[in-house]
Amino acid sequence: MVTIRDVAKRAGVAVSTVSKVINNYPSVSEDTIARVNEAIEELHFIPNSVAASLSSKQSGRVAVLTDPDGQTLASSEIMMQYIMGAVKAGNEARLDIVPLFFSMFAGMEVEEIEHRLEAQNIRSIIVCGLDRDMKALTELIEREKFKSVVVDMPMESENTSNIGVDHAQAQKDILRKTITENSGPSDSVLYISGRTNSYVTEERIRGAMELSEEMGFELTVMNGAFSEKTAREITFKYGRDKDIIACGSDLMAIGAMKALTDMNVFHPVCGFDGITLMGYAGKNMTTVRQDFYCIGEEALRECIRLMGGETGRSIKVPYDLVQVRYEDVLN
Amino acid sequence: MVTIRDVAKRAGVAVSTVSKVINNYPSVSEDTIARVNEAIEELHFIPNSVAASLSSKQSGRVAVLTDPDGQTLASSEIMMQYIMGAVKAGNEARLDIVPLFFSMFAGMEVEEIEHRLEAQNIRSIIVCGLDRDMKALTELIEREKFKSVVVDMPMESENTSNIGVDHAQAQKDILRKTITENSGPSDSVLYISGRTNSYVTEERIRGAMELSEEMGFELTVMNGAFSEKTAREITFKYGRDKDIIACGSDLMAIGAMKALTDMNVFHPVCGFDGITLMGYAGKNMTTVRQDFYCIGEEALRECIRLMGGETGRSIKVPYDLVQVRYEDVLN
DNA sequence: TAGGATGTAGAAAACGGTTTCCGAAAACGT
DNA sequence: ACGTTTTCGGAAACCGTTTTCTACATCCTA
Numbered sequence: 186m187v188t189i190r191d192v193a194k195r196a197g198v199a200v201s202t203v204s205k206v207i208n209n210y211p212s213v214s215e216d217t218i219a220r221v222n223e224a225i226e227e228l229h230f231i232p233n234s235v236a237a238s239l240s241s242k243q244s245g246r247v248a249v250l251t252d253p254d255g256q257t258l259a260s261s262e263i264m265m266q267y268i269m270g271a272v273k274a275g276n277e278a279r280l281d282i283v284p285l286f287f288s289m290f291a292g293m294e295v296e297e298i299e300h301r302l303e304a305q306n307i308r309s310i311i312v313c314g315l316d317r318d319m320k321a322l323t324e325l326i327e328r329e330k331f332k333s334v335v336v337d338m339p340m341e342s343e344n345t346s347n348i349g350v351d352h353a354q355a356q357k358d359i360l361r362k363t364i365t366e367n368s369g370p371s372d373s374v375l376y377i378s379g380r381t382n383s384y385v386t387e388e389r390i391r392g393a394m395e396l397s398e399e400m401g402f403e404l405t406v407m408n409g410a411f412s413e414k415t416a417r418e419i420t421f422k423y424g425r426d427k428d429i430i431a432c433g434s435d436l437m438a439i440g441a442m443k444a445l446t447d448m449n450v451f452h453p454v455c456g457f458d459g460i461t462l463m464g465y466a467g468k469n470m471t472t473v474r475q476d477f478y479c480i481g482e483e484a485l486r487e488c489i490r491l492m493g494g495e496t497g498r499s500i501k502v503p504y505d506l507v508q509v510r511y512e513d514v515l516n
Numbered sequence: 517m518v519t520i521r522d523v524a525k526r527a528g529v530a531v532s533t534v535s536k537v538i539n540n541y542p543s544v545s546e547d548t549i550a551r552v553n554e555a556i557e558e559l560h561f562i563p564n565s566v567a568a569s570l571s572s573k574q575s576g577r578v579a580v581l582t583d584p585d586g587q588t589l590a591s592s593e594i595m596m597q598y599i600m601g602a603v604k605a606g607n608e609a610r611l612d613i614v615p616l617f618f619s620m621f622a623g624m625e626v627e628e629i630e631h632r633l634e635a636q637n638i639r640s641i642i643v644c645g646l647d648r649d650m651k652a653l654t655e656l657i658e659r660e661k662f663k664s665v666v667v668d669m670p671m672e673s674e675n676t677s678n679i680g681v682d683h684a685q686a687q688k689d690i691l692r693k694t695i696t697e698n699s700g701p702s703d704s705v706l707y708i709s710g711r712t713n714s715y716v717t718e719e720r721i722r723g724a725m726e727l728s729e730e731m732g733f734e735l736t737v738m739n740g741a742f743s744e745k746t747a748r749e750i751t752f753k754y755g756r757d758k759d760i761i762a763c764g765s766d767l768m769a770i771g772a773m774k775a776l777t778d779m780n781v782f783h784p785v786c787g788f789d790g791i792t793l794m795g796y797a798g799k800n801m802t803t804v805r806q807d808f809y810c811i812g813e814e815a816l817r818e819c820i821r822l823m824g825g826e827t828g829r830s831i832k833v834p835y836d837l838v839q840v841r842y843e844d845v846l847n
Numbered sequence: 848t849a850g851g852a853t854g855t856a857g858a859a860a861a862c863g864g865t866t867t868c869c870g871a872a873a874a875c876g877t
Numbered sequence: 878a879c880g881t882t883t884t885c886g887g888a889a890a891c892c893g894t895t896t897t898c899t900a901c902a903t904c905c906t907a
Contacts, residue, residue, distance in 0.1 A: 187631075190863080190864095199887040200865095200887090201887060201888080201889090202886055202887070204864070204865055205866095205886090212884065212885055214885065229627070231632055232864070233570075233862090234635060234636050234637075235566055235570050235637040235862090236570050239566045239567050239570050239864075239894085240864045240865045240866080241865050241892080242865090242866095243865085258589070258792040258845070261596040261597075262589060264596065265584055265592040266592075269617060272615055276620055281636065284613075285603070296560070301562055304564050413846050440846070461589040462793065462796065514589070516745060519894085520894065521893080529856075530857040531857090532856075532857060532859090532896080536895095539895080544856080545855060563894075564893050566893080567892070567895085568893080568895070570864085570892090570894070571862050571893075571895040571896080572862085572894075573895090575895090637863095848907100849906105850906085851906085853905090854901105855900100855902080855903100856902105858900100860898095861895085862892105862895085863892105864891100865890105866891085867889090867891095868887105868889090869887090869888085869889105870886095870887090871884105871887100872885080872886100873882105874882080874884085875883085876879105876881080877879090877881105
């Protein structure tokens with residue numbers, strides 16, 4: 186293995202100088218920088234990220250915390266995108282990322298979680314899929330011992346940023362689109378919501394309700410708990426007499442569509458997320474596509490920003506209104 | 517952060533002694549072990565895995581190399597399972613795991629990949645989804661600089677183990693089941709295979725052909741290249757006159773089933789993998805379910821075994837013949 | 848009872864970087 | 878020409894482990 190010392194020797198400088206060059210410290214002359222970089226090139230030197238992480242109390246590593254158990258197919262696709270995005274951005278920034286799963290911390294006290302993270306030299310975490318019931322993780326973030334970036338939760342402080350689409354606005358947009366492309370404001374809409382312990386659910390419901398006021402259509406909200414099965418049952422019971430079924434997630438939209446198909450009625454259905462599975466679920470469905478990969482990347486960059494000492498903020502990312510067709514997901 | 521020194525002081529021993537206790541070295545008395553463990557408990561000490569990785573040339577970290585870009589929905593589910601399994605087993609063994617994606621190494625020479633892995637203190641890798649075209653990664657494994665565990669590739673040497681189901685046997689089993697549960701050996705079977713640069717494709721084809729000889733049914737093999745689209749097209753063209761469609765992957769089975777449905781014929785279709793999406797794809801489909809999570813776990817354990825100095829081997833894991841129904845995937 | 852095994856514990860040198868601090872040289876002002 | 882500031886580069890301590898090597902008991906054997 187070629188180390189920083191080899192580079193130093195080759196370039197005829199001290200190791201500390203090489204380190205400074207690697208990390209773009211100011212107090213090195215152009216001349217020296219060039220010599221060192223040349224040596225790095227020649228020796229194919231790549232700094233050891235483990236050693237770097239150990240020695241510097243500044244940088245450290247970033248953990249991506251997800252819960253792929255939650256929502257089956259949808260969640261494995263989504264979580265994978267988050268992770269891939271973060272890993273890619275981490276790679277570019279010469280930063281190790283550590284994938285962790287909620288299930289690993291089941292039943293742990295905050296202190297123990299903290300210790301475990303510390304023991305992995307983790308200075309910053311990205312949390313995806315958090316809901317209000319997960320007290321330990323919420324507290325972990327609130328203690329601000331780590332720089333945190335939370336996806337889809339309204340947490341913001343000195344050391345905490347949040348990132349995600351504007352769920353209320355997106356819900357309005359997709360619903361408006363669905364309504365106007367169909368019979369119009371005289372429609373009556375059944376909204377099947379996600380689990381109520383989730384911030385995105387609140388926002389999406391808020392969006393739907395605001396739009397209902399604005400446009401003057403009739404809106405019925407029912408709790409589908411992010412469950413495809415429940416959404417299906419609700420649709421069986423109450424879907425027939427409605428004109429449009431809007432759902433707080435794609436999986437529920439798929440459940441609703443199954444029910445409609447079985448009942449032989451063909452109301453338009455809209456979902457939320459933009460998962461691939463939608464392509465398999467039948468015609469007449471639209472959804473809000475979130476770019477999870479991009480959110481993962483962006484979240485990682487935000488971690489770097491926070492570790493650089495800047496203070497937490499709120500980041501809104503763009504979304505698309507799409508119709509996922511089978512032809513599009515076919516490969 | 518509580519370090520090994522704090523523990524040593526508390527227990528009244530040297531740091532090296534604490535280290536020995538942590539790593540279950542023999543030369544420590546019961547008495548001392550007890551005292552040290554007590555101190556560890558009291559201080560809630562968790563050893564720093566980064567420091568451990570840096571200092572020990574023996575242990576180090578394990579990378580999981582996957583390619584979730586390959587097969588869309590199927591692959592994100594499968595790769596996620598591999599990763600989760602490995603992360604879980606790694607967690608238990610106090611071992612950091614590093615997720616990496618094939619795309620990161622696109623166009624790199626073997627040497628550069630080696631340097632990059634070294635720079636992350638990686639001593640062992642798990643490679644999932646490798647095919648014959650990926651020269652650099654294949655060479656990486658063959659150079660035996662790292663302890664490798666390859667999923668579904670027949671590589672075996674001093675430092676390389678392979679793991680996976682017996683694809684030929686599994687293909688025989690599922691095909692036999694499908695045939696006997698239908699019209700019997702007079703059937704004519706269309707087998708849509710995966711990409712030919714893949715070992716599993718060869719094995720599965722071999723299984724199908726051997727069974728065809730044994731049972732005496734007519735078998736037509738066509739290359740579907742793991743593509744849902746291609747499988748669909750093939751089925752459109754040649755599926756009508758057959759009795760059974762067998763596919764080298766679930767995604768292709770889904771494509772085939774779509775075609776059959778569109779043609780309004782209802783031959784049984786069997787796939788291979790056991791992905792959740794199968795539950796959404798219609799009736800009359802069976803498949804071989806592989807336990808990817810378990811394979812990920814087992815692969816990690818095999819890494820540990822290899823790092824412990826034992827020599828490579830071949831591991832076969834069990835599989836199930838199942839019918840994935842919508843009710844089963846519903847949540 | 849001398850000599851070697853054996854068992855147990857500690858001191859210190861790694862591992863490969865980062866960072867602090869200090870001194871020499873160069874640039875500047877008067 | 879001389880003091881003062883800046884700029885640049887190096888020496889060394891440090892991050893938290895592991896591992897080797899040494900030291901001292903204790904025990905056994907001849």
